[in-house]
Amino acid sequence: MKQEIYLLPRADFSWFCLGICGTAFLLKLLFGYPGSHSFLLSLSLFLFVLYTFIPKTLPTKIDKKVYLFLLASILFLLFGNLHSGPRIKTIHPLFRSYLETQIKKSPLTVFESRIVMGFVTGSTKEIPGSFKDLSKESGILHLFAASGLHLGIFIASLQFLGNLCFRNRKWISLLLSLGVGFLYLYVLDFPVSFLRAYLFVFLSLLASLFFRKIGPADLLVVSSAFIAFFLFYDFLSIGFLLSFGAVFGIFFLKPSLDQILIPKSKSLLKENLHLTVACSLCSFPVLVYYFRSFSFGGIWINFLLVPFAGILLPTIYFTFFIQSLVPKFLEDQIISWIWVPASFELSLFLKIFHTLGNLARAYKTWTHVPLELCILSAILTLVFYLYPKIRFLQSPYLKHPLYLFPILFLSVSYFYPRPNLPSFLTHKRKGNFSIRNGDHLYLFGNCYSKKISDPTPGLPPPQKISFESESCLANILSLVRKHKITDVYWHGTESTTEWISQFQLPIKPIKTEILGANMNPFYSIIRFDGNPKEVERFLKQIKLADRSKTNPHWKGILLLDFPPWKKKDAKEWIQYQKLLGISTAWKMILVEETFEIPLRDYIPNPNLL
Secondary structure (H helix, E strand, O other): OOOOOOOOOOOHHHHHHHHHHHHHHHHHHOOOOOOHHHHHHHHHHHHHHHHHHOOOOOOHHHHHHHHHHHHHHHHHHHHOOOOOOOOOOOOOHHHHHHHHHHHHHOOOOHHHHHHHHHHHHOOHHHOOHHHHHHHHHHOOHHHOOOOHHHHHHHHHHHHHHHHHHOOOOHHHHHHHHHHHHHHHHHHOOOOHHHHHHHHHHHHHHHHHHOOOOOOHHHHHHHHHHHHHHHOHHHOOOHHHHHHHHHHHHHHHHHHHHHHHOOOOOOOHHHHHHHHHHHHHHHHHHHHHHHHOEEEOOHHHHHHHHHHHHHHHHHHHHHHHHHHHHOOHHHHHHHHHHHOHHHHHHHHHHHHHHHHHHHHHOOEEEOOOOOHHHHHHHHHHHHHHHHOOOOHHHHOHHHHHHHHOHHHHHHHHHHOOOOOOOOOEEEEEEOOEEEEEEOOEEEEEEOOOOOOOOOOOOOOOOOOEEEEOOHHHHHHHHHHHHHHOOOEEEEOOOHHHHOHHHHOOOOOEEOOOOOOOOOOEOOEEEEEEOOOHHHHHHHHHHHHHHHHHOOOOOOEEEEEEOOOOOOOOOHHHHHHOOOOOOOOOOEEEEEOOOOOHHHHHHHOOOHHHO
16 A cells, blocks of 8 residues: 555545544543533634635635534534543443353363453453553553454454455455444444444445545544544543554554665564554553553563464454354363364463563553653654655665664663652542551551552552551552562451461561551651541550650651541541540641641651652
C-alpha cells in the first residue's frame, strides 16, 4: 500500500467525522464547567450561519469539507449520547458458561485454565494477582486485556479458514468474519480497544469489497467519531488513548523507521522490531502521565512474545471450536488429545514469559509525573512522523543517527534522576491512611479497598511494615512475597493475634502496644476512628505511651479519623480533651485530605522536611 503521511483525512465523510471528534474533544475539555454544552452548540450554530453568508474564498472541495465539519458538530451536540456514564463491562453469561464448561473438560491445570480464560475473554480479572503484577511490570498486560490484538488475530483466523472454504467467493468469507467478529465483540460487552479494532477491520474489509482503499487518517477519525458519538464516556479514556496511540505509531511512525533501516528489506525480524518500537514510543507519554510507570524491558519482551501470542491464540480458538464438536460419548478419549498443541504452546509461552520477566523487566516508577520526558517523547514522535516530508532528515549523515534516537531516549528515561523525596509521606484512602517514615510503612485502618498497601510509586519498597487490621493480611502477605520483606508487625488486639502464632507466617504479633505508639523517640502517632468499643483500650494505650516516654522533646499526636456516618463529631474530642483524661502532651489533628501539613507543622523534625 502506498505510504500515507497525511494527518488530516481525505474523504468527505471523514471530515464529517472530524467535526464530531473536534467537538467531542472540546466538550471533554469543558465538561466540568456549567453551560459548556449550550456554549458549544451556540458557537457551532453561529459559525455555521456565519460561514453560509460570508463570501466564498475557499476552493469548492475545501468549502464542502468545512460545511460537513460544522454540520457534524451541531448534530453531535444535539443527538450524541453525551450522558453515557461509566459501564461495568461484563462478559455475556452464556459465553462465560460455555468457556467454563469447555475448560473443565480440558486437561489444563487451574492456573493454566485462568490464563486461557484471560486470553479468550480479554479480562485481566481472570488471571491470578501475582501473574497480573508480573505482566504489568513486564509490559505485556495488553495480551491479557481486551486489546485490538485479540480481535485482529481472531478475525485473521476466520479470514484464513473462510478463504480456504470459499476460494471463489471471498465476499462470503468477509461477511462471515465480520459477523462472527461482531458477535465476539458483543459477548465481551464492547470494550473500547476491541471496538476500535473491529471498526478498523469493518471499514477496511468494506472498502475492499468495493475495490477501494481507506487511508490510516480516515480510519482513525471515523472510528474515533463512532466512539465519541455512541460511547462518549469512553472517548479519550486511558484505554482509548493507549489503543489509538499504539495504532498511530503503527500507521505513521513505523513507515519512517522502515525507510531508515534497509528500506527494501521486509524481514519478519525488522517488521516486528519497528512495530514494537513505534507502539512503545507512542504509548510512553500516556503510561508515564497516568500511571507514572513504564516497563522498559517490556519493549524486547513484547518483541519476542507478541508473535508467539499470534500463534497461541488461534490455536486456543481452534481447540475450543473442535472440542465443542466432539460427541459426549467420545469426550474422555479425545479431548485430552485435542488440547495437546494448545497445552504445549501455552506451557512454552508461560516458561518464556517467566524467564524474560524475571530476567530484566526494567520496571520504572516515578513519584511525580516527569513532564519533561512526556514532552520529549511527543517531540520525538513528531520528528519521525515528519521524516518523509523533511528532506534534510533523509541525509545519510542524519538518518542513521536519527534511528538511534528512540534507544537514546529510552536509555535517558530509564536513568532519569528522581527528585529528592522527604522521608515522611502520608497517603489517605477510604477507611484508612498510611504513613511512610523512612523505610517503615505504617498502615492505619482497614484494607477493604484493593491494592491498599502498595508502596508509594517512585520509592523503593519498605523494609518494615506495621499494621493493625486483619483485613490487611492478604495485601501484606502479597507485599512480603513480592519484595521479600522480613520485618512485619501486627498491632492487633489479644483476640485477633493469638491465632497468628499457630501458622508459620513472617508476621510478628504485638499485643501490648497500639500502632504508632513507638514510631519515633521524638513523637508517637496514634489513630482513632471513633469506635465506642475501642475507647477504653485506646485511652489505656495513650496513658501507657505517655508514661513510657522520658525524652523531654517527645510529642504525642492523635489523628481523629471519624467516618462521616459516626454520630459523634471528632471536634468534640478536641474540645473535651482534658475531660477525657488525655494530657496536653497530645495534639489532636483531624484526618483530612491535607492532614500531612498540620502533622509536619507540629513535629519540628528537620528529617521530615
